[in-house]
Amino acid sequence: MEGQHMREIFEAELKQVGDDLVEMSSLVAQAIDKAGRALLGSDLALAQEVIVADQAIDEIERELDSRCVLLLAQQAPVATDLRVVVSALRMSATLERMGDLARHIAQVARGRYPVVAVPSLVDEFTRMHEAATGVARRVESLLQTRDLESAAQIEQNDDVLDELHTGNFAAMLGGEWSGSTQETVDVTLLSRYYERFGDHGVSIAERVTFLVTGEFSDAAMETPTSGTTTH
Amino acid sequence: MEGQHMREIFEAELKQVGDDLVEMSSLVAQAIDKAGRALLGSDLALAQEVIVADQAIDEIERELDSRCVLLLAQQAPVATDLRVVVSALRMSATLERMGDLARHIAQVARGRYPVVAVPSLVDEFTRMHEAATGVARRVESLLQTRDLESAAQIEQNDDVLDELHTGNFAAMLGGEWSGSTQETVDVTLLSRYYERFGDHGVSIAERVTFLVTGEFSDAAMETPTSGTTTH
Numbered sequence: 001m002e003g004q005h006m007r008e009i010f011e012a013e014l015k016q017v018g019d020d021l022v023e024m025s026s027l028v029a030q031a032i033d034k035a036g037r038a039l040l041g042s043d044l045a046l047a048q049e050v051i052v053a054d055q056a057i058d059e060i061e062r063e064l065d066s067r068c069v070l071l072l073a074q075q076a077p078v079a080t081d082l083r084v085v086v087s088a089l090r091m092s093a094t095l096e097r098m099g100d101l102a103r104h105i106a107q108v109a110r111g112r113y114p115v116v117a118v119p120s121l122v123d124e125f126t127r128m129h130e131a132a133t134g135v136a137r138r139v140e141s142l143l144q145t146r147d148l149e150s151a152a153q154i155e156q157n158d159d160v161l162d163e164l165h166t167g168n169f170a171a172m173l174g175g176e177w178s179g180s181t182q183e184t185v186d187v188t189l190l191s192r193y194y195e196r197f198g199d200h201g202v203s204i205a206e207r208v209t210f211l212v213t214g215e216f217s218d219a220a221m222e223t224p225t226s227g228t229t230t231h
Numbered sequence: 232m233e234g235q236h237m238r239e240i241f242e243a244e245l246k247q248v249g250d251d252l253v254e255m256s257s258l259v260a261q262a263i264d265k266a267g268r269a270l271l272g273s274d275l276a277l278a279q280e281v282i283v284a285d286q287a288i289d290e291i292e293r294e295l296d297s298r299c300v301l302l303l304a305q306q307a308p309v310a311t312d313l314r315v316v317v318s319a320l321r322m323s324a325t326l327e328r329m330g331d332l333a334r335h336i337a338q339v340a341r342g343r344y345p346v347v348a349v350p351s352l353v354d355e356f357t358r359m360h361e362a363a364t365g366v367a368r369r370v371e372s373l374l375q376t377r378d379l380e381s382a383a384q385i386e387q388n389d390d391v392l393d394e395l396h397t398g399n400f401a402a403m404l405g406g407e408w409s410g411s412t413q414e415t416v417d418v419t420l421l422s423r424y425y426e427r428f429g430d431h432g433v434s435i436a437e438r439v440t441f442l443v444t445g446e447f448s449d450a451a452m453e454t455p456t457s458g459t460t461t462h
Binding site for chain 2: 072073082086089093184189
């Protein structure tokens, strides 16, 4: 195959990979928004919607990953191109996991219907919901535009989630907690789901930042792997 | 570079990737064993050991991943070789996560020292500990030998973890629970950590099974990605 032609195919495939990531992030943003509203409003239909829609996220992940592996096999990309493909593989796994967490939140909402799962901490989970939807919307915008302003906002939202997470545990363990055992279990799980959701958003922010700047941000990454080849 | 020579380099690099995975799995097996003993015996020194040792697991992951990315860049593997490298990238992320979960268990043990975190469910967590160390030891043996008997045993251990997980929640919510709020929170988190540990073990079992047989097992995989290129 002629070089220029191969390059065009590669660019087209790479664009599709990028579009798939944006599509996944858009579905994740819808999922976390609906899951939070299902939780706070004990909305069974909405919870059910999130649970069913998670399959579409998983499906895109499978397509995206097989596209990446084919790209590696047929185009043998190097340098930046290789970094983009490997990062896409990692980010699709992260987005899939964010979709799972939204589904877990929806499952708790569904399990407690028709009552609200977290009656003692409605304000706190409202704020978690806002911060998590903020993370998800900015992940979508970051993947679309590569504007690193979104990366900074994701980290801020994640800080808010961490604070609320710590606060929820303090509320339960502070001695004045009158929630039922069911609520204690639910708050523990839900709070952790939201906190993890934020962590995953930060991991995507750091990968995109690395792709754009060639450098990891100061924030420690759990697995700053794609960076090691260029340092 | 001459073809035969490149092939030799590739084989040597690939062997190193395999050795790194075995080394990671061995450290994970030690971590989950020590974390469980720290939890059940409220052993502060042992908990501390697990927390510190997790950094070594993270370090091997970084080395392994940069080795895989270099392999992709310099050797442009295809077919089975490519599948092996991409699977190694995924399995190292999974093993790193299993290390994190062992660390989380150790952190709960450390936080409750000198008392045992789960006084009401010591027998149940003893069984979770046994099943989880079973998962970890068999993951190590599977990565070492590719003997699929280990894969089957991992799935059995995971079933045990799922049952115990469900049982712990039933115990807390069954109406006769007299544990403190702290214990409710701890049981919720610990039970989930063990359950996730088992899931990750199964995901490795399925990847190795696929590499050996070319087919995914019947058990549904969360992300059966590496399979999609050959079906």
